[in-house]
Amino acid sequence: MFRLLTLGCLTLALTACDQGPSMQEKLATAQSLQPSDPELNEIYQRSCRNCHTLESTGAPLTGDVHAWSLRLEKGQDVLLENVVSGFAGMPPFGLCMDCNVTQFNGLIEFMAQIQQQ
Ligand code: HEC
Numbered sequence: 001m002f003r004l005l006t007l008g009c010l011t012l013a014l015t016a017c018d019q020g021p022s023m024q025e026k027l028a029t030a031q032s033l034q035p036s037d038p039e040l041n042e043i044y045q046r047s048c049r050n051c052h053t054l055e056s057t058g059a060p061l062t063g064d065v066h067a068w069s070l071r072l073e074k075g076q077d078v079l080l081e082n083v084v085s086g087f088a089g090m091p092p093f094g095l096c097m098d099c100n101v102t103q104f105n106g107l108i109e110f111m112a113q114i115q116q117q
Helices: 002-014 025-030 038-046 064-072 074-083 100-111
Strands: none
Touching: 038 100, 064 074, 074 100
């Protein structure tokens, strides 16, 4: 369902509503952001960042508010569950085996830029 919505929007983005930031701008944003909390930053640098700042992985980019808003519609609980179990191209725990729920939630909020870091 959400995959369809995402595809629909991609199709639209290629035609009529191509008004958001370019992929290059999104990648620059993703690469410039880091969590202000040192503990989250340490985890982010060794796990999430390796995929969520690269276009080729297909992961929603850090700071790509539009991409994340589509994900957030599932609800934070579902997102959390998908991180823990793995989801499509994302391995279980987003490759952070020692992360706890609070840290995962903090990382999701950071990547979606829900809280200004
Ligand atoms: C090996 C690459 C990789 C790593 C490491 C990774 N992710 Fe992901 N993540 C992905 C990909 C790819 C997707 C998109 C999957 C899809 O929708 O096809 C994704 C999607 C997500 C989603 C959205 C899930 C959904 O239900 O739409 C969340 C939340 C997420 N990642 C959080 C994290 C967090 C937090 C970390 C670090 C602890 C992390 N990821 C590390 C590759 C990764």
